[in-house]
Amino acid sequence: MEHIVTWHCNLKCTNCSSGSPFQPHRDDDLSIFVRDLNLLGKYVDTPYIRLIGGEPLMHPQILQYLREIHKAGYKANVSTNGIMIPQMPDEFFDLVDNLSVSIYSNNNINYAKIVDFLDKKNIRWENVCDVDNVHTFEAMQKFKDDYSWHETGSFIVLDQYEKHTDESCQEIYDPCLLKDMCHSFMNGKYYKCNICITKGPQYDNMGIPVEWNFEEEDGYDFTGDNEEEILAGLRDFVYGESHKQPLKACYYCKGYSSSYNEPHGQFTKTEINDIINNKIPITNII
Secondary structure (H helix, E strand, C coil): CCCEEEECCCCCCCCCCCCCHCCCCCCCHHEEEEEHHHCCCCCCCCCCCEEECCCHCCCCCHHHHHHHHEEEEEECEEEECCCCCCCCCHHHHCCEEEEECCCEECCCCCCHHHHHHHHHHHCCCCCCCCCCCCCCCHHHHHHHHHCCCCCCCCCEEEECCCCHHHHHHHHHHHCHHHHHHHEEEECCCEECHHHHHHHHHHHHHHCCCCCCCCHCCCCCCCCCCCHHHHHHHHHHHHCCCHHHHCCCHHHCCCCCCCCCCECCCCCCHHHHHHHCCCCCHHHCCC
């Protein structure tokens, strides 16, 4: 299970799946996270809680999040671009059971230094970006544990700035890996895909109109009192008839398994501000 702790990031990656270059500066609320974490155990059997972003190491309470994860009986995973790793306190490495490090090309980061730092500390980590053009479960499994680290050269393009038809939305939803492998929770709701949480604020900041509030529409509320009813509904949401229906966010996403890759790069601050201020037409970035 994943949980977003920051929407912003210290990189400005083009085609960022979280849309971080266009997200407002936003940190998650620790108290709500703790409440949800304890409720989640009633319904979900998972060994790991993975903290993601944005860049999660930028959250001022990241250590407390990790403490709470262990207190609730889970192992802790953090997905990071690695920039802040050398400056993290020793307690961080004591609390993290596994680090998922995104190693990107074209950003002038000395990853050899970061990897050497992790190896010297004997920290368990994996390169989550070692998967260029990996769009199937079989290909993902092939890359999962058998590699030496290298910089990924491309990002998958997910942003869809015009609404799909019902038919095309179903076509991108059915084979999409994200609905089956990127489940998360936020503010009392269970989500099958983090796009439902991140795309709304991103598109709003970019001036892209959408028909729904994805965060409101696409999550399953697990905070009620009737535990039996909640569990049955959650099972249907994840495995049953409800799982066959696209999420509202899917209407504005290209889909992980049906899209394409583009070379990785970084936006400049000027480019970001020009897009947000509508100085660059949306058609120029589609």
